[in-house]
Amino acid sequence: MSEPSTDAQAVETAEESLFDAPLMAEQERMVEAILFATADPVTVTELEGRMPHGCDPAEALAYLRKRYDGRGVSLVKIGDAWALRTAPDLGFLMQKETVETRKLSRAAVETLAIVAYHQPVTRAEIEEIRGVSVSRGTVDQLIELEWIRFGRRRMTPGRPVTFVVTQDFLDHFGLESARDLPGLQELRSAGLLESRPAPGMGDAVVDEDDDGSESDDDGDQSELFDET
């Protein structure tokens, strides 16, 4: 086995010889191999589960990310998972690989954007923003694409179900998290992501704030829009 020594050398040159370099270099190789083998993003927990006991995939990922910086393939973060993706500037080489995607209707695109920027959002809120009713087919199509899914119920009368975007959505649009949506900050500071009730018809819509208090547990993206 000559690999360990070459690895050590490789890391020495790359990362200025860390004291635990061989071990970390090996971990980096493992993470690299696992990510290469799958098309879907892999979470740190999953990596931990598959790598030998005591490994620190998070650190290995950091090294690996640096290593792939500027390469034809890059390591990207998608939600709390990681994946290797080709560099976007090389897309022109891949016409062969491009799969013809169904063209989304304007209604579907707008509904998707509203779910992404306002999540968790109810159907009634989507309709309020677009000013027209949302057809069944539109929501159906977005669920089928696995770009949106049912989220938590809103703790308001009727307990309406909410919609949130999925990890597939983030992966598809190359987003690390829903926070990275283009223009999110500007929209928020302009107050355009608030659910403002129409004057004179208070209660029905106001409970938006209640939702914030409800979403104090971890994990969900809802708190994304409550903080700050």
Next chain:
Amino acid sequence: MSEPSTDAQAVETAEESLFDAPLMAEQERMVEAILFATADPVTVTELEGRMPHGCDPAEALAYLRKRYDGRGVSLVKIGDAWALRTAPDLGFLMQKETVETRKLSRAAVETLAIVAYHQPVTRAEIEEIRGVSVSRGTVDQLIELEWIRFGRRRMTPGRPVTFVVTQDFLDHFGLESARDLPGLQELRSAGLLESRPAPGMGDAVVDEDDDGSESDDDGDQSELFDET
């Protein structure tokens, strides 16, 4: 193996030379991206066809091979074509990849759905809702998957055992709690109910769902459907 050293020299000279170094580095990125994204091994001729005019994929492949030397992934030649493959010594990490996944049977999906929506629920109740008897294998399978488990015994004659869903179930289906499962009305409006019920029949069930949902205890959701 003498190639590596000569390659290393080649890389150095290429990278130091102002003229063709960036070009070759760029070609290497291109080859890397193509090999990464293509489903089959790629021949040099094919690479030539896909890359901009004047590129030398054979040389780029040599650099790339050197770059991946000793990594978790290696560039391998298969016949007269090239592919990136995970390093053979890391095969043990791929064991999870070799797991065969099968779709849950319809009976199991329905049983699981009933447990999720009606928990805690007895076997007799599941049978009543499905209209057919539930095989022992189905329940065993769901228990083995750790998606359902035994709940409290029902305080009725015979003290039948009940079934509830597990945390694993919630994790697998990305649910915060079983109460987040969408109701019939929501399934219908999302287009997930193929057959429409007879006029005037559907609402009754949905209303019950919504009524029950007002209660705010966080345990089970038996109250959701008990009135049915």
Next chain:
Amino acid sequence: MSNATTFESDVSDRLAAEALIVDVDGFEGPLDLLLTLSRTQKVDLRQISVLALAQQYLAFIHKARDLRLELAADYLVMAAWLAFLKSRLLLPPDPSEDGPSGEELAAHLAFQLERLSAMREAAAKLMARDQLARDFFARGITEDVTRTRRVTYTATLLDLMQGYARIRTKDEFRPFVLDREKIFTMEEALGRLRGLIGFAGDWTDILSYLPDGWEIDPAKRRSATASTFAASLELAKEGKIEMRQGDVFSPIQIRKRDR
């Protein structure tokens, strides 16, 4: 000559009308139409004149009505609301009147338009991003080397929900079938009456024609009475029987009509 010109103007009118139809169809509801109209003001949506916008919208609707176009109800609802808003904005505020002021309503409308416009832009930006399998790509060769074959079972939330929906829909039909048991259809009543009427010599209460076993249960009795009555009307219309009722609420009697 004059005929020809009227004909020509007819054509141009019709073309204009058709263009408008296409236009109305092109809008996704009143808010979308308002947003498009607001573009003609060429100002930041925050500085938009809602009053001018309301007038534009009302003029648009008016024109559409002149051309006798079918307008969806929500366009008319919006028109009515904007007319109300316009009057609120033009008249001095009445302190005795409660409810939101014209300015508040106008501000909210401006907010809605700005938000819709912002979401449109956001949607466009989103779709303009590099997309998976179009601009960047996932691993082409995924390694599922079948070395150890351990079977796991998967199901998606969609499977689960569809499974449940399947059972519940099946369920919803069940009471429907049960309910039918208590319904005596008009066809059944007609068939029964046609068969029996030949044997009746004289005036007979229609209640005596109810089928056996349908007299006791109130629901069944009601259904059978109604359908028998309807069936006897049908037979009377066909000229097969005569009907009479002595007084209000007294028994209805029928007899075979001899030709």
